Amino acid sequence: MIGVLGGMGPLATLDFFSKVISATHAKEDADHVPMLMQSDPRIAPRPAAILNGGRSPLPELMAGRDRLISAGAMALAMPCNTAHFWYPDLLKGCAVPFLSIVDASVNQLTLLADVGSKIGVIATRATLAAQIFDPVLHRAGYTVVLPDEIAMSTLVLPGIERVKAGDALSAGKLIEKAVESLLNQGVSAVILACTETPLALDAIQSPLRTQCVDSTAALATACVAWWQSQKDGINDKRSCV
16 A cells, blocks of 8 residues: 555545546456555644644654555555655655655656756745755756746735635635746746646646646656556566466
């Protein structure tokens, strides 16, 4: 089973679960990925902790990690980009593989952009300030382009807030404008590095989705691939018996 450290926010966690199912080639129930889901919206706000010295969510994240492992999780995933600020800490003493939404998203870029391309990143202010994606993108050979302050304050952040409030439809128009602004700056693709933003674009069926990497879908694909590799390994061992 794959354990999901979710609830940041609840709609994004539901979207992740749906995308795991969609990414699975299944003919029957047993072909799907078994998952243990923790959706805990009480985890301390990540942006406030990073930007303003607010209460750290790390103790709650660690408790959730250990709870999932104790319940039988063989690997972990966390469908929240900003929470990956604490990913190195969550890896310490972790007894199972912990799949990274950052690595999964950057891996998906090969389908949209050549190495050396400019890549836009849309995310919370905390994710951008902490440069959660920058080192991985730079190592992969990409140049990072971020929304300017006007786009952040009038489009990106209000769009994220509206999704969290249940209004993905009006959020979609805002996030689409933010994506369009980055594309107009010559980026080859945009990473939707906040799990609320794909929900916004999906709500308005934005044609710009084809030029975006959906971090939620990227993590879902990585989870399906990991689980399939485990199944294939088990089947290979059985065939040798």
